[in-house]
Amino acid sequence: MTNNTQNKIVLFGAGKIGRSFIGQLFSRGGYEVVFIDVFKPVIDELNIRHSYRVIVKDDLESVITVNNVRGVFGGDDEAVIREISTARILAVSVGLHGLKSVMPLIAKGLEARYEVSDAAPLDIIIAENLRNAAEFMHDELKKILPEGYPLNERVGLIETSIGKMVPIMLKKEMEADILQVFAEPYNTLILDKRAFKNPIPEIEGLAPKENMKAWVDRKLFIHNLGHATTAYLGFLAHPQSTFLYEVLSDPSIKKKVRQTMLQAANVLLAKYPDEFTMAALTEHTDDLIRRFQNKALGDTVFRVGCDLQRKLSAEDRLAGAIHLASKLNLPYDLILYGLVAGFHFRAKDEAGNLLPADLEFAVIYAKGIKNVMTTVCGFDERIDNKVINEAIELDNVLNQ
Numbered sequence: 001m002t003n004n005t006q007n008k009i010v011l012f013g014a015g016k017i018g019r020s021f022i023g024q025l026f027s028r029g030g031y032e033v034v035f036i037d038v039f040k041p042v043i044d045e046l047n048i049r050h051s052y053r054v055i056v057k058d059d060l061e062s063v064i065t066v067n068n069v070r071g072v073f074g075g076d077d078e079a080v081i082r083e084i085s086t087a088r089i090l091a092v093s094v095g096l097h098g099l100k101s102v103m104p105l106i107a108k109g110l111e112a113r114y115e116v117s118d119a120a121p122l123d124i125i126i127a128e129n130l131r132n133a134a135e136f137m138h139d140e141l142k143k144i145l146p147e148g149y150p151l152n153e154r155v156g157l158i159e160t161s162i163g164k165m166v167p168i169m170l171k172k173e174m175e176a177d178i179l180q181v182f183a184e185p186y187n188t189l190i191l192d193k194r195a196f197k198n199p200i201p202e203i204e205g206l207a208p209k210e211n212m213k214a215w216v217d218r219k220l221f222i223h224n225l226g227h228a229t230t231a232y233l234g235f236l237a238h239p240q241s242t243f244l245y246e247v248l249s250d251p252s253i254k255k256k257v258r259q260t261m262l263q264a265a266n267v268l269l270a271k272y273p274d275e276f277t278m279a280a281l282t283e284h285t286d287d288l289i290r291r292f293q294n295k296a297l298g299d300t301v302f303r304v305g306c307d308l309q310r311k312l313s314a315e316d317r318l319a320g321a322i323h324l325a326s327k328l329n330l331p332y333d334l335i336l337y338g339l340v341a342g343f344h345f346r347a348k349d350e351a352g353n354l355l356p357a358d359l360e361f362a363v364i365y366a367k368g369i370k371n372v373m374t375t376v377c378g379f380d381e382r383i384d385n386k387v388i389n390e391a392i393e394l395d396n397v398l399n400q
Contacts, residue, residue, distance in 0.1 A: 008032045010083045012102050013093035013127075014042050014071060016166040020054045020183035022091050022127050024066050029203030033069040034083050036102075043071035045178050052179035057167075057296040077105060084109025085116060089201065091125040099128060100140065107144040114154060121197035123156035127189075129224070131216060131315055133159045134195060156197035159212050161190040161219040165291065167299040170350060184297050190215050214268075214275040221268050221324070222281065224317040225335070226261040226288055231305030232341035233257060236398070239347075244292050244299045254289065260334040261285045267325045267332070302347040306354075308361040312342050314378020322387060323378070336387065340394040343372055369395045 009026045011018055014035035023033045037043055046052070047070055054064040072079050084090060084106065094102055106124070113119045126133040134157035141151060165184045173182070193200065193208035200208055209215050233256055234247025241247050248254050265281035292299070305311070312319055318339040325332035343365050348354055354362075365372055373379045373388045381388065 008034060008083075008087050009089045009091060010034045010036060010087040011091045011093065012036045012074075012106070013095075013098065014039065014046065015093060016181050016183075017127060017162060017164065018091075018093040019052060019066070019179070020166050020181040021162070021164045021187070021189065022093055022125065023069060024054050024064060025187070025189060025203055025205045026089075026091075026201075027066045027068055028064075029201060029205075031068070031088070031201075031203075033066070034087075035069065035071045036074050036080055036083070037071065038074040040073055041178055043073050046071035049179065052181070053177070055180060055182045056185050057182050057298065058185050058294065059296065061296060074102070074105070077108065080105050081109045081112050084122070085112040085119065087122065089123050089125065089198075091127055093127040095128065096130060099130075099137070103137070103140045104144055107141055110141070110145065110155060111149070114149065121154045121156060123158055123196050123198055125158045125160060125191060127160050127162055129162050129219070131220065131320075133157075134192070154197070156195050158195040159192045159216060161212075161215045163188065163190065163219055163223055165294075165297060165299060167297050168303045168349075182297070184291060184294055186291065190219075211272070211275050214272040217268060217271065218276070218281075218284070220317055221264045221321045222261055222285060223288055224311075225264050225321055225338070226257060226285065227292065227304050228311055228317050228342065229260045229335075229338035230257050230292055231301045231347070232338055232345050234301055235305060235345050235347050236341050242300055242302075243295075244301060244304055245295045247301060248289070248293050256334070258285060258289060260338050261288070263325075263331060263334045264321045267321055267328060267330050270328045270330060271324065300347075302349050305342070305345045305347055306349075306358055308342060308345060308358050309364075309376055310357075312339060312361075312372075312376050318342065319377040319379070326384070326387065332387075333390075336390060337394055339377065340369075340391050340398060343369070343395065344398055 009031045011023055011033060014037035027033050035046055050069055051065055051067045056062045072083055137157050164186050167182055169182055187205050188207050189205055190207045190209055192212035193210055230244055233253050237253055238247050262285055265285060269276055269278055318335055321335050322332045369392045370388055373391050374381055379388055
């Protein structure tokens, strides 16, 4: 294996998106992929095999073998720093909590790289579903890096829109092969064209965009919003259903989900009139609903809807779209219905358990809708009084 900086990506996070999407794209584009992770069994297996399989779930199942990969244990600081100092590009796919924990190590790697006089600037692909991700990483790195480190010149912080759907795998499937991962056929990584410090890698599947904020919001307020709405309306109507395709086989649920997504698309269009057209957003909506119905993917209502405190939070898919609609004086009634339906979401995993964080949410909900709307969804009791009262009315209807 080579450490040539021209063809190596160092990827923090050997999880589902890391393996099925980022690692897979760059491997097929001719890069060596070095995974950094604290889950040693996966790292050890990567170093035994130097390859893994992505099972593409569609009407006709196919397999992508991802080669030229290896792993480095995230607890081995020296080895990680060494990899960063010789990387052509870096990526992170570890979730928000993980992001904070890997920042000190990334900072050390950047320092080591800076000490090498001819080392190129480092581009970091932030493969997280996180609004203002570049700003967040910039602020975190600034706190850790030594004073005088030229962060803006030496580091490209590249936001992405992660549209690939990767379902929860059953225990028996993970035990059969610790490295294999399931994913849908969609394989396009939208990323911020203007943030790169080096030439953008010429890799099939990369889709650089000028106005990245618009595309991050498209993901959040159409894809994520539609996904969550499907889970919440679906659970209300069919609490015994396990899979997303099952609840979408109900024409009334499918129709309501589509109408809610199009209401959000109208809000998005008002915010970014130069970036989108309603025709394009409608086509995107219909394509997403088709993808949500992918039976082979086996995506569950539980996976798509759980983690309520995050998914119902102020800047996230549903509440975020309502805040924006209010600001733009646009209708949000369908989106609000989806949000309030989320308050009633109690789907369980394959072992029959609620997500622990959703047990906490149930405690918040027991204190009343106003409490949820202000503490979780970020509505102001005085300024957003109208929205809060509408939510209370909807909740009363759903409780009948």
